[in-house]
């Protein structure tokens with residue numbers, strides 16, 4: 197197809213590529229001074245009504261879902277020769293397939309991409325849609341002020357979940373599609389997309405797609421040192437029997453997020469190199485906030501787990517935070533009203549997302565610590581926590597500390613929440629901690645308590 201000058205008001209710059217049904221062009225919206233991608237149905241399909249219908253259906257789904265993690269459709273129109281086109285967000289950084297071909301991704305980066313892809317598919321599932329063609333070349337990347345952002349694209353095969361049992365044609369891409377998708381007339385549900393997510397995960401982590409089903413080689417055999425939970429998750433998503441897969445994209449994504457945020461670093465290799473830059477930035481922010489941050493490696497439940505040691509510049513208190521969580525730092529974080537009433541000053545916070553620390557409906561993992569004078573009974577403080585249900589209560593006694601721990605092993609669907617009030621025996625000062633973690637690990641809570649230093 198020769199290069200057209202314009203589609204409506206959009207001035208064509210160059211061709212981005214062609215797929216089986218359409219050609220995609222980079223164009224400039226001169227009115228808004230913004231680049232867009234324009235997908236035009238190919239001439240040979242222009243008069244097939246079912247293909248035209250599917251093309252417009254793709255545009256409608258993308259318009260209606262309107263999510264950060266999906267390509268957005270801004271407009272549709274029809275050319276004078278009858279071919280429809282859609283105007284989309286321009287993904288300026290290529291696709292995940294390009295990224296994988298460039299070489300092995302650091303594990304944390306692969307898991308971040310996977311989480312974002314999973315969030316996009318979760319939005320589709322929530323909208324009642326099955327994607328049916330999730331693969332690395334259909335996941336595009338766009339630059340954003342905070343790095344690269346995933347945009348799930350190409351919903352040309354997408355179908356409503358309600359129609360799923362009536363599929364007649366086999367659709368999808370071999371290597372990424374579920375076994376049931378290759379059976380014409382096979383009934384499908386969201387677990388077909390979970391299979392494809394498993395296949396994309398496999399490729400992001402090992403650099404190659406999985407074998408045809410049944411998949412028997414765990415990713416950890418190709419890339420040694422992966423957390424066993426990641427091998428288990430990917431192999432379960434790639435199960436031939438869909439009953440054995442995670443129930444939907446959200447379940448899959450939550451598990452990826454929990455693995456990424458687990459206190460044990462996922463790989464032993466070159467941790468410091470991978471995190472050096474973000475860490476330096478975080479350190480600078482911390483200093484500006486009146487905190488000092490150092491990284492220590494301590495034996496911590498499982499051997500070799502890195503702890504970031506956070507202390508305020510007055511040296512009153514030092515707290516160990518698993519490094520995977522210590523991304524943002526704040527000193528002067530206001531204590532809860534009940535704590536402030538007991539005399540607590542502002543405390544230290546080191547977390548994956550400091551702004552959302554108090555919103556237990558949003559995942560944020562880390563540690564908050566403050567000091568309360570005396571040894572007041574803080575049972576009431578725990579009783580007003582934001583997790584649903586009553587906490588489990590346990591005493592804590594060690595050589596250095598005694599007190600109480602109140603815990604919600606499952607807090608509002610976003611991991612575990614623990615509150616702690618402990619003091620050194622015979623010392624009239626109480627350390628109050630809040631610990632949020634992706635999965636309930638009482639050993640992690642206990643180690644964090646043990647590592648607190650109070651001056």
Ligand SMILES: Nc1ncnc2c1ncn2[C@@H]1O[C@H](COP(=O)(O)OP(=O)(O)OP(=O)(O)O)[C@@H](O)[C@H]1O
Nearest residue numbers: 212213214215216218220233284285286287291350
């Ligand atoms: N919004 C976009 N921004 C930038 N590039 C895009 C965008 N949408 C599609 N492309 C690129 O245009 C090309 C064609 O995309 P298209 O979705 O038509 O087909 P495909 O995914 O390559 O193939 P098929 O539809 O056969 O699976 C691909 O290289 C794709 O990366």
